[in-house]
Amino acid sequence: xxxxxxxxxxxxxxxxxxxxxxxxxxxxxxxxxxxxxxxxxxxxxxxxxxxxxxxxxxxxxxxxxxxxxxxxxxxxxxxxxxxxxxxxxxxxxxxxxxxxxxxxxxx
Amino acid sequence: xxxxxxxxxxxxxxxxxxxxxxxxxxxxxxxxxxxxxxxxxxxxxxxxxxxxxxxxxxxxxxxxxxxxxxxxxxxxxxxxxxxxxxxxxxxxxxxxxxxxxxxxxxxxxxx
Numbered sequence: 001x002x003x004x005x006x007x008x009x010x011x012x013x014x015x016x017x018x019x020x021x022x023x024x025x026x027x028x029x030x031x032x033x034x035x036x037x038x039x040x041x042x043x044x045x046x047x048x049x050x051x052x053x054x055x056x057x058x059x060x061x062x063x064x065x066x067x068x069x070x071x072x073x074x075x076x077x078x079x080x081x082x083x084x085x086x087x088x089x090x091x092x093x094x095x096x097x098x099x100x101x102x103x104x105x106x107x
Numbered sequence: 108x109x110x111x112x113x114x115x116x117x118x119x120x121x122x123x124x125x126x127x128x129x130x131x132x133x134x135x136x137x138x139x140x141x142x143x144x145x146x147x148x149x150x151x152x153x154x155x156x157x158x159x160x161x162x163x164x165x166x167x168x169x170x171x172x173x174x175x176x177x178x179x180x181x182x183x184x185x186x187x188x189x190x191x192x193x194x195x196x197x198x199x200x201x202x203x204x205x206x207x208x209x210x211x212x213x214x215x216x217x218x
Contacts, residue, residue, distance in 0.1 A: 034206045042146075042199050042213075046206035055206065087152060091205050094165050096142055098152040 002026050002090050006099025012107040017078050021102045023088035025069045032092035035064055035073045038085040038101075047086075048073060078104075109133035111141075111202050111209035118215050119192050125214060129185040129202030136160070136178055141185045142205075143176065145198040155200070158185055192216045 003026040013019050023033065035048040046055045048064035051071060061076040075082055083106050088099040115127035129141060136158075143155040156166040158176045166174045175188040185202060199211040 036206070036208075042211050044201065044203075044208040044211070046208070049206040089152075089205075094157060095154040095167060096144070096157075096205075097154065098144075100151050 002097050004097050004099040010103040012105045014107045015078050019075050021073045023071045023099045028068050029090045029092035033071045034089045036087045109207045113209045113212040115212050120218050124190040125192050127187040131183045136180045139204050142203050143187050144201045147198045
């Protein structure tokens, strides 16, 4: 199975701040990497698919990049609604595997 | 648009069988795979299994002996059955067709 190492596990940040979350795969995943946001009610919202493609309706302050084994999600200027959990997911090979999550908290 | 919706009982007794349904719209099951993922309270996401576009299945090796995933393409539904449930199976269960997810259904295993 492909292991996904997501860092940091938690991140205190301020409104307007630029933040980056990273995911490292245990082997190359050919850009088959998605990012999700999960709110406290459990709803999972897709943000970025195939490394860098913005899901329809997602604000442009979200962006993704990466290649090979290293990927990242950047939020350019934090808004109040961005404080949530974030997960990366690889879908290059089965089983799907996920990062352990990053809790973005208000500083 | 692509939509998925899980349904099933919220409470299951230990040792009993869990049956969940994922009803999809906006895409064809014969052209897309659907995965089940679960999330225990306060924990991360765990892949449970999948049914591929051709109808074959793939299961989490730790759950394989208790798990069955099937589908009814005419009804656009995917089914999950897991037997011998234990308290550790308490979780939100999601169905997903990358990158879309259902809202999830909370399943509590308790007597």
